[in-house]
Amino acid sequence: MWRSAFLIILNSTDEAMSRNFLQKAKPYYIRKALRYLRHYGVKDFAVRVRERLTPDEVPYGPWFERHKASECQLQAQREESARLAAQGSVKFSIVIPVFRTPERFLRPCISSVLGQTYPNLELILANASPEDKDVCRILSEYAKRDVRVNVIELEKNEGIAGNTNAALFQAEGTYVCFMDHDDMIAPDALYETVSALERTGCRAGMIYTDEDKIRDDAAGGLEHFQPHFKPDFNLDLLRSNNYICHFLMVSRDLISECGGIDGTYEGAQDYEFILRLVDLMWGKGKQDAILHIPKVLYHWRVHEASTADNPDSKAYAYEAGRRALMQHLERRSQRGSVFLSKDHGFYRVRYEFSGTPSVSVIIPNCGQKRMLERCLSALKAHTDYENIEIIVVENNSSSREIFEYYKQIQGRDHVKVVRWKSGEDGFSFSKVCNYGVMKSSGEYLVFLNNDVEVRDGWLQEFLGVCQREETGACGAKLYYPDGKIQSAGIVVGIGKVAGSLFSGMNGSFGGYLNRASTMQDLSAVTAAFMMVKRSAFEEAGGFTQELAVAFNDVDLCLKMREKGYLIVYDPFVEATHYESASRGDEYTKEKAERFRAEEAYMKKRWAPLYEAGDPYYNPNLSLARWDYTLKK
Amino acid sequence: MRYLDGCLGSLRQQTDRDFDVILVDNASGDGSAAYVRAAYPEVCVVELSSNTGFCTAVNTGIRMAETPYVLLLNNDTVSGRHMVERLRGALEKDDGAFSCAAKMIRMSDPRTLDDAGDYYCALGWAFARGRGASSEKYAGTEPVFACCAAAAIYRRKMLEKIGLFDERHFAYLEDIDLGWRARRAGYRNLYVPSAKVLHAGSATSGSAHNDFKVSLSSRNSVFLIYKNMPLWMIALNAPLLAAGYIIKAVYFSRMKLGRTYLKGILDGFKMCAKAGKAARPEKSGSDGRIQLELWVNCLRRLTDF
Numbered sequence: 001m002w003r004s005a006f007l008i009i010l011n012s013t014d015e016a017m018s019r020n021f022l023q024k025a026k027p028y029y030i031r032k033a034l035r036y037l038r039h040y041g042v043k044d045f046a047v048r049v050r051e052r053l054t055p056d057e058v059p060y061g062p063w064f065e066r067h068k069a070s071e072c073q074l075q076a077q078r079e080e081s082a083r084l085a086a087q088g089s090v091k092f093s094i095v096i097p098v099f100r101t102p103e104r105f106l107r108p109c110i111s112s113v114l115g116q117t118y119p120n121l122e123l124i125l126a127n128a129s130p131e132d133k134d135v136c137r138i139l140s141e142y143a144k145r146d147v148r149v150n151v152i153e154l155e156k157n158e159g160i161a162g163n164t165n166a167a168l169f170q171a172e173g174t175y176v177c178f179m180d181h182d183d184m185i186a187p188d189a190l191y192e193t194v195s196a197l198e199r200t201g202c203r204a205g206m207i208y209t210d211e212d213k214i215r216d217d218a219a220g221g222l223e224h225f226q227p228h229f230k231p232d233f234n235l236d237l238l239r240s241n242n243y244i245c246h247f248l249m250v251s252r253d254l255i256s257e258c259g260g261i262d263g264t265y266e267g268a269q270d271y272e273f274i275l276r277l278v279d280l281m282w283g284k285g286k287q288d289a290i291l292h293i294p295k296v297l298y299h300w301r302v303h304e305a306s307t308a309d310n311p312d313s314k315a316y317a318y319e320a321g322r323r324a325l326m327q328h329l330e331r332r333s334q335r336g337s338v339f340l341s342k343d344h345g346f347y348r349v350r351y352e353f354s355g356t357p358s359v360s361v362i363i364p365n366c367g368q369k370r371m372l373e374r375c376l377s378a379l380k381a382h383t384d385y386e387n388i389e390i391i392v393v394e395n396n397s398s399s400r401e402i403f404e405y406y407k408q409i410q411g412r413d414h415v416k417v418v419r420w421k422s423g424e425d426g427f428s429f430s431k432v433c434n435y436g437v438m439k440s441s442g443e444y445l446v447f448l449n450n451d452v453e454v455r456d457g458w459l460q461e462f463l464g465v466c467q468r469e470e471t472g473a474c475g476a477k478l479y480y481p482d483g484k485i486q487s488a489g490i491v492v493g494i495g496k497v498a499g500s501l502f503s504g505m506n507g508s509f510g511g512y513l514n515r516a517s518t519m520q521d522l523s524a525v526t527a528a529f530m531m532v533k534r535s536a537f538e539e540a541g542g543f544t545q546e547l548a549v550a551f552n553d554v555d556l557c558l559k560m561r562e563k564g565y566l567i568v569y570d571p572f573v574e575a576t577h578y579e580s581a582s583r584g585d586e587y588t589k590e591k592a593e594r595f596r597a598e599e600a601y602m603k604k605r606w607a608p609l610y611e612a613g614d615p616y617y618n619p620n621l622s623l624a625r626w627d628y629t630l631k632k
Numbered sequence: 633m634r635y636l637d638g639c640l641g642s643l644r645q646q647t648d649r650d651f652d653v654i655l656v657d658n659a660s661g662d663g664s665a666a667y668v669r670a671a672y673p674e675v676c677v678v679e680l681s682s683n684t685g686f687c688t689a690v691n692t693g694i695r696m697a698e699t700p701y702v703l704l705l706n707n708d709t710v711s712g713r714h715m716v717e718r719l720r721g722a723l724e725k726d727d728g729a730f731s732c733a734a735k736m737i738r739m740s741d742p743r744t745l746d747d748a749g750d751y752y753c754a755l756g757w758a759f760a761r762g763r764g765a766s767s768e769k770y771a772g773t774e775p776v777f778a779c780c781a782a783a784a785i786y787r788r789k790m791l792e793k794i795g796l797f798d799e800r801h802f803a804y805l806e807d808i809d810l811g812w813r814a815r816r817a818g819y820r821n822l823y824v825p826s827a828k829v830l831h832a833g834s835a836t837s838g839s840a841h842n843d844f845k846v847s848l849s850s851r852n853s854v855f856l857i858y859k860n861m862p863l864w865m866i867a868l869n870a871p872l873l874a875a876g877y878i879i880k881a882v883y884f885s886r887m888k889l890g891r892t893y894l895k896g897i898l899d900g901f902k903m904c905a906k907a908g909k910a911a912r913p914e915k916s917g918s919d920g921r922i923q924l925e926l927w928v929n930c931l932r933r934l935t936d937f
Contacts, residue, residue: 140641152710158740169737169830255768
């Protein structure tokens with residue numbers, strides 16, 4: 001493992017990368033590496049180093065330079081903003097708690113606010129370091145220069161929460177924007193927000209944008225790196241990680257309702273605040289009022305003392321985050337426990353299920369005895385649950401061998417074989433599955449391909465997630481037999497219609513921001529192995545018959561989403577998918593035509609979604625790949 | 633001293649800058665006056681030679697001011713930048729208003745209210761409405777019993793008519809007394825929550841309950857009744873007042889301040905005797921209404937509305 005990590009480093013011909021590596025050979029980075037080594041252990045550390053050293057397909061730095069607003073666009077925004085401001089429009093209160101901020105960070109921070117192309121703002125700086133003469137001098141200088149600046153001199157440091165609250169008392173804008181004292185916002189941050197509000201016509205309670213990190217580069221400029229492209233509001237991702245983070249804007253009215261920031265969650269006060277706001281909106285049925293602006297409008301500065309760079313020393317913060325999550329679950333009357341993940345700042349919520357609801361596993365089968373045998377024996381070995389029925393839906397088999405096998409298994413180990421006969425209109429996976437559902441009685445349905453081998457604990461994990469009121473379906477993390485990832489959920493639009501995330505990635509990698517190992521909501525998961533709530537399945541009308549072979553699972557998930565259910569990707573249910581085996585079918589013209597027809601059906605049925613892009617992905621990302629690579 | 637930058641700095645950033653600042657240094661002896669003269673040349677600093685109490689100090693300031701409105705502000709405050717504008721605005725809008733109080737929010741935890749208007753109830757207790765509640769509550773402008781002098785604007789003309797702060801109080805309850813006198817003269821006191829002030833509170837006299845505060849407050853509470861309640865009102869309220877004083881006596885004796893409290897009350901009676909008939913109130917048409925409020929305020933005290 002060690003050797004391979006080093007080999008990658010040594011073999012690297014990528015010039016930028018080796019420069020990067022040399023730059024990182026500073027004592028500071030070595031100390032950091034050692035800290036991580038201690039935290040993860042040799043094996044995990046090596047995996048992470050390997051993953052970190054994989055160069056990006058499209059490097060972010062130049063991408064950012066190409067995509068940021070040009071001077072010309074900024075000028076146009078200024079003129080447009082003057083018109084908007086004249087209409088008495090949205091006002092922003094930017095609140096920044098200041099504490100012993102070095103001048104070289106404080107000035108760019110304040111300037112980035114005052115230089116906004118949208119001018120209707122007030123900047124409230126709560127200074128908790130009255131003893132720092134430099135800070136006081138700089139702040140009063142800005143206050144004198146610009147009437148929009150308001151400095152609150154606090155008598156002492158009350159912590160980030162207390163200091164922010166002191167700034168909040170003054171905020172009278174339509175939206176309050178939270179910012180840290182050494183970060184920067186893009187010059188068009190507020191303009192983009194106003195135009196997004198105008199475009200969507202939505203009275204958003206909460207707004208967040210994408211963000212990246214910045215540090216000083218050798219040339220005296222800023223290096224932009226580690227972009228965080230976020231999905232639209234994603235409850236399960238939020239329960240795994242504070243992905244909303246920066247740039248957070250909250251309506252003043254909503255803050256009035258929920259009160260300010262709670263200082264008892266030190267280090268995770270923003271996470272706690274966001275969870276509380278989300279619950280408040282949810283309680284009022286205003287879930288839609290969370291607006292995501294998919295643009296990098298916030299730059300989080302990384303320097304040697306900031307938490308962005310040294311998360312290891314913040315154990316208390318992760319514990320506070322865990323408490324915040326538990327509180328959140330309690331507010332929602334959701335049973336479950338919260339664990340810290342090995343990856344800093346990530347959590348795992350394990351949902352407890354109650355009672356022993358009936359579960360029906362539906363396995364379509366055509367021929368393939370050996371495959372079915374493997375599937376059933378894995379199911380038997382790794383399922384510890386009584387109230388279960390396993391329905392094998394026989395379709396179109398011809399060999400005597402398989403029917404002999406059906407006789408063997410019929411009625412044993414909860415197995416029931418039912419036979420679907422294709423009518424005149426021919427084979428359809430959708431019809432086979434719907435037939436299986438019809439013959440089943442479970443409150444929860446599990447669709448399982450006969451080429452999937454389940455692993456321990458799958459049923460309990462699935463049930464915990466699916467019993468949640470808001471869940472429609474829950475999908476697993478599937479691996480190829482060689483350990484690579486087959487599917488970590490599905491994104492609509494990838495490869496034209498829909499495609500699996502992280503397909504082909506090293507199974508021990510976490511992927512972009514650990515998404516492959518993080519529970520989250522997605523537009524769809526694969527029916528190769530998923531659990532569906534029967535009531536949601538029925539509400540959605542089951543699998544669409546027109547989709548005989550392809551995309552029926554994506555379509556089902558989208559239909560459930562349409563009914564308001566969440567589709568959850570759960571990486572804690574893992575299984576092996578021998579997918580290539582079942583794809584043995586030879587290519588025929590007839591099949592190609594059917595595929596095109598199904599593709600067309602999807603594009604038509606879900607046209608608005610294809611137009612807008614998958615809300616659980618991000619429009620800045622390429623749809624030609626499935627690993628969060630940037631769009632060029 | 634340590635609060636001065638917060639206080640004066642926030643005044644420099646007011647949206648309404650049409651005011652002078654008079655800082656009355658009550659013989660603080662920590663170099664405050666010199667510091668302010670150097671760092672805030674726009675402030676007029678008055679130094680008193682000895683600590684003659686809050687009342688004398690503010691009266692000195694009020695007498696020096698020549699403006700139609702006088703705004704009193706404690707030094708342990710940070711003002712919201714619209715504070716002056718909105719307090720002045722509220723007073724200008726209502727000719728019958730004597731004073732307007734700002735919404736006071738705790739500096740140590742700005743999610744929490746410190747004062748949303750002062751009240752006095754038939755139990756003989758003065759209290760700050762909303763203390764400890766969420767600072768987002770009490771968002772409407774409305775009449776209150778009296779304004780807390782830590783952050784309130786007063787109409788000078790009316791002040792002159794009913795008299796300034798009663799210097800015999802030294803400190804405590806002088807603002808209730810002043811507000812009550814204004815009410816008896818037929819004026820209104822308003823609470824204006826859009827004017828906000830962060831208040832450190834109890835910063836200038838130490839902890840929440842101390843000998844000094846208990847003895848002065850209890851003394852002044854007796855004197856307050858003597859000065860503002862006509863005989864019929866005292867008679868009517870006697871049972872509740874007695875109950876109120878007993879409850880407080882028990883409360884303070886548990887905190888080992890019972891002796892101080894009782895002595896304070898005794899001092900109060902002495903004070904009344906010394907002040908004599910001259911301090912007794914004249915008849916007022918507002919007394920009936922005020923009496924009703926005192927009862928309502930008992931409920932207010934117990935239920936926080």
